[in-house]
Amino acid sequence: MTQSQIIGILGAGTMGNGIAHVCARSGFPVLLCDVAQPALDRGLSTIHKNLAREVSKARLTQQQADEAYARITPTIDRDALAPCRLVIEAATEKFEIKSALFRDLDRILAPEAILASNTSSISITRLAAVTQRPAQVIGMHFFNPVPVMKLVEIIRGLQTSQATFDAVRALSLQLDKIPVEVNDAAGFVSNRVLMPLINEAIYAVHEGVATPEAIDTIFREGMAHPMGPLTLADFIGLDVCLDIMRVLVDGLGDANYRTRPLLVRRVDPGWLGRKSGKGFYTYTNV
Numbered sequence: 001m002t003q004s005q006i007i008g009i010l011g012a013g014t015m016g017n018g019i020a021h022v023c024a025r026s027g028f029p030v031l032l033c034d035v036a037q038p039a040l041d042r043g044l045s046t047i048h049k050n051l052a053r054e055v056s057k058a059r060l061t062q063q064q065a066d067e068a069y070a071r072i073t074p075t076i077d078r079d080a081l082a083p084c085r086l087v088i089e090a091a092t093e094k095f096e097i098k099s100a101l102f103r104d105l106d107r108i109l110a111p112e113a114i115l116a117s118n119t120s121s122i123s124i125t126r127l128a129a130v131t132q133r134p135a136q137v138i139g140m141h142f143f144n145p146v147p148v149m150k151l152v153e154i155i156r157g158l159q160t161s162q163a164t165f166d167a168v169r170a171l172s173l174q175l176d177k178i179p180v181e182v183n184d185a186a187g188f189v190s191n192r193v194l195m196p197l198i199n200e201a202i203y204a205v206h207e208g209v210a211t212p213e214a215i216d217t218i219f220r221e222g223m224a225h226p227m228g229p230l231t232l233a234d235f236i237g238l239d240v241c242l243d244i245m246r247v248l249v250d251g252l253g254d255a256n257y258r259t260r261p262l263l264v265r266r267v268d269p270g271w272l273g274r275k276s277g278k279g280f281y282t283y284t285n286v
């Protein structure tokens with residue numbers, strides 16, 4: 001894509017505002033869309049703070065940060081995405097929500113536009129099937145925090161064209177990311193491998209094998225992980241972990257992926273991890 005082409009981001013939450021940040025920082029004009037103004041305001045505030053952090057660490061000049069922020073146009077009007085030749089959806093990890101958005105985007109966008117999903121587990125082939133452009137539907141799975149993490153899983157649906165894949169791979173490189181090609185399957189690679197690890201760590205707590213602190217220390221100090229699986233689960237969001245694990249069970253039909261009751265008992269009262277202030281650990285100043 002050329003830097004005159006507008007990139008649409010649908011969803012201003014943690015992932016959406018991070019994707020908008022890196023697109024704008026890389027010189028692209030961005031339309032950041034959400035359903036409500038307060039969600040947009042929170043997203044823009046996060047982008048502003050993260051750009052300021054990059055300035056404080058001398059990764060950007062103040063002028064570069066100001067120019068990046070100015071490239072982002074917020075909107076609550078989904079039809080305003082019509083000029084975009086690529087829209088990246090970053091909504092809640094539920095098929096019903098994403099498929100409804102894809103139907104609407106299919107109506108709004110020009111026939112040649114690409115629809116990408118930041119889904120971390122949901123089938124790209126299923127999402128493509130609700131549109132009239134399955135060849136132009138692809139997965140573009142960024143990792144949190146998006147401005148920092150380099151990896152992008154690029155997921156081919158069964159009907160994703162080579163031209164679509166090439167365009168999205170090239171864009172990932174323009175965003176200074178490392179694109180890795182993955183074929184469509186529940187959880188792709190990252191979460192198909194990661195979520196069973198988190199699940200078993202939760203089960204070990206449930207069975208009284210060890211405390212969350214002990215389990216995380218073993219992975220940090222014994223296996224050189226930057227953070228343990230339960231700290232990571234809190235960082236991802238326990239509700240997101242639960243949604244992904246349910247997708248894995250449905251998509252793979254393997255009981256080994258079944259959700260541990262202790263995870264459900266954390267999510268039900270709203271103990272979602274770092275973002276809510278409590279998960280397997282308690283957080284302040286969130």
